[in-house]
């Protein structure tokens with residue numbers, strides 16, 4: 001056995017030689033992203049510049065603390081990176097640094113939200129967020145009922161450590177039921193109301209949220225994760241005039257790396273210290289400076305006129321999709337969209353969201369099953385959520401989204417035929433997908449269509465698997 005000194009230095013070996021198995025899996029995933037239609041509303045394709053930051057030497061550095069107040073040495077460069085990120089984040093939302101501050105260290109959206117609750121609330125304080133089946137996020141306080149234990153079951157840590165009461169969308173209109181929220185808030189007296197959503201196709205009424213908060217002494221937090229790119233571009237209303245604190249992820253419509261940010265008002269309430277303390281040392285350790293650099297460079301892009309045009313196109317594409325599906329006789333929750341996503345109610349067709357998700361997957365169309373207004377159970381959602389940000393990044397426009405609507409229509413028609421044979425069980429339905437000729441023909445059309453558009457982040461000509469139909473089955 002060679003001594004440590006005699007052993008080969010392997011720190012510069014490329015991944016493909018160091019770990020061919022993992023390299024191959026990454027190449028398979030690149031192929032999947034390139035030849036599929038990515039319609040998950042929370043996803044996007046980040047740029048090569050961002051990916052370079054993520055794969056940079058910054059991943060080596062510990063930087064606990066804040067710029068110029070760190071617990072480790074060697075942070076003179078990292079301090080500048082984090083300050084650049086903070087500066088661009090405030091600029092992206094037109095915020096005065098005297099009035100607003102930002103913490104760019106949260107590892108992702110969920111930790112960002114929990115840091116706000118940790119910093120600004122006491123354990124067991126009351127919060128109200130949009131219910132998960134109404135389009136809210138888990139971290140807004142989701143709980144359910146356990147039949148087995150015949151009791152309330154806290155699903156999110158938010159509902160473990162705080163008392164949460166949800167508000168909902170109206171089952172018929174699909175719009176947030178602000179009147180009910182107002183009535184419930186006047187009884188529940190929450191310490192905080194959380195605005196924001198993961199699956200809601202409309203803009204928010206911040207004035208109404210503010211009035212309800214003021215009438216009950218509650219703080220107003222906006223989680224703008226899904227729409228932060230559209231807000232930065234001025235394509236949706238800004239929450240900053242009326243909210244006390246605003247959180248976001250950076251990898252959805254903002255199109256950066258996976259990370260989170262918290263914006264807080266700087267005033268006599270001392271949110272700055274409370275939130276910074278909650279992020280570190282209360283919840284996190286060393287910030288991921290490679291992510292922070294990725295966010296910083298993405299924010300540079302967000303500040304350009306091109307990004308505004310991108311955000312406008314995202315909205316136009318979502319509308320084109322909703323309009324085309326509606327003209328084909330399908331039902332969109334709330335009657336359409338004014339943001340980046342569409343909620344398609346499949347109940348009138350007699351299909352479940354789960355079956356539709358599966359058939360789309362088999363045809364290389366990636367979307368997710370989702371509750372739609374009026375659904376009783378989150379276990380069998382009645383529809384799907386479809387988002388435009390990722391494919392708009394691949395330069396698709398309205399006509400392309402109309403073509404996508406036609407592909408989805410084909411999926412629905414094949415699904416109905418298969419369901420006649422399979423009966424209601426998902427397992428039996430899925431068993432019919434493999435080897436089905438109509439699904440295979442649709443997949444080929446989807447692959448050819450998808451691969452005709454540019455791919456951000458990496459060059460398809462340098463991929464291991466360049467066949468539009470995907471890697472060989474032995475891969």
Ligand code: PLP
Pocket residue numbers: 042108109110111113137139196197198223224225226249258259
């Ligand atoms: N907030 C909202 C509104 C979201 O939709 C999501 C994720 O989908 C999150 C927070 C959580 O973000 P992450 O998955 O980065 O923790």
